[in-house]
Amino acid sequence: RQPLVIAIDGPAAAGKGTLAQRLAQAYELPYLDTGLLYRAVGRLAHEAGVDLDDPDAAGSVARRLQTEHLEDPNLRGREAGERASRVAAHYPVRTALLAFQQNFAHRPEGAVLDGRDIGTVICPDADVKIFVTASPEVRARRRSDELIAKGRDAPYERILAETRERDARDAGRAIAPLKPAADAHLLDTSDLDIEAAFRAACQIVDDVLARRAERD
Ligand code: C5P
Numbered sequence: 647r648q649p650l651v652i653a654i655d656g657p658a659a660a661g662k663g664t665l666a667q668r669l670a671q672a673y674e675l676p677y678l679d680t681g682l683l684y685r686a687v688g689r690l691a692h693e694a695g696v697d698l699d700d701p702d703a704a705g706s707v708a709r710r711l712q713t714e715h716l717e718d719p720n721l722r723g724r725e726a727g728e729r730a731s732r733v734a735a736h737y738p739v740r741t742a743l744l745a746f747q748q749n750f751a752h753r754p755e756g757a758v759l760d761g762r763d764i765g766t767v768i769c770p771d772a773d774v775k776i777f778v779t780a781s782p783e784v785r786a787r788r789r790s791d792e793l794i795a796k797g798r799d800a801p802y803e804r805i806l807a808e809t810r811e812r813d814a815r816d817a818g819r820a821i822a823p824l825k826p827a828a829d830a831h832l833l834d835t836s837d838l839d840i841e842a843a844f845r846a847a848c849q850i851v852d853d854v855l856a857r858r859a860e861r862d
Contacts, residue, residue: 653764658776659785661835666760668844678750680761685721690728698732705738735819765827774854777826780836850851
């Protein structure tokens, strides 16, 4: 079969990670969470005492990134996300991570990638592009509930402020800002649970596959 490449973008906590994993499973495709790359760079830079706001210093950290750095379980936390979004604003960092992501996407078996610039920069030719959104209030509520369920201190108001701050930084940066590709399907999950979001995404993928089958 012809390889299928699915690009999933959107802001933090819109549900894109879960959605991307479910799609990867359903369509039997390898999955790459590209946020992990930026998280790992932020963490390595922090550990090395590098100034996260220095583009060249962060860039040289990004060039030293190895796949084993992605296995660190602490990368999922809020602090790692915050550091990731600081180093992700630098051109040398994004350039250093480009080839790894594109090689992953161009594997013969196809791929699902999720991030902020997959449909716009990394895989502009992706077969399916989905931009997953939800209101900042809904995303902050979900994140806060999730953290509280894990026994963490995560008041809604604080999480909402952090969500807004990260959105502003990701959407406002000069390079590869968070925005939907012109040909992306918008999927607003504000009023959808994960099952409903997954069904909607499958519909989008199936339509693309059906059109492709018709064409061939
Ligand atoms: O998706 P996740 O929350 O793990 O991403 C962490 C940060 O990494 C984002 O806030 C964003 O600044 C950056 N990122 C990016 N481009 C990607 C994936 C993540 O700039 N493709």
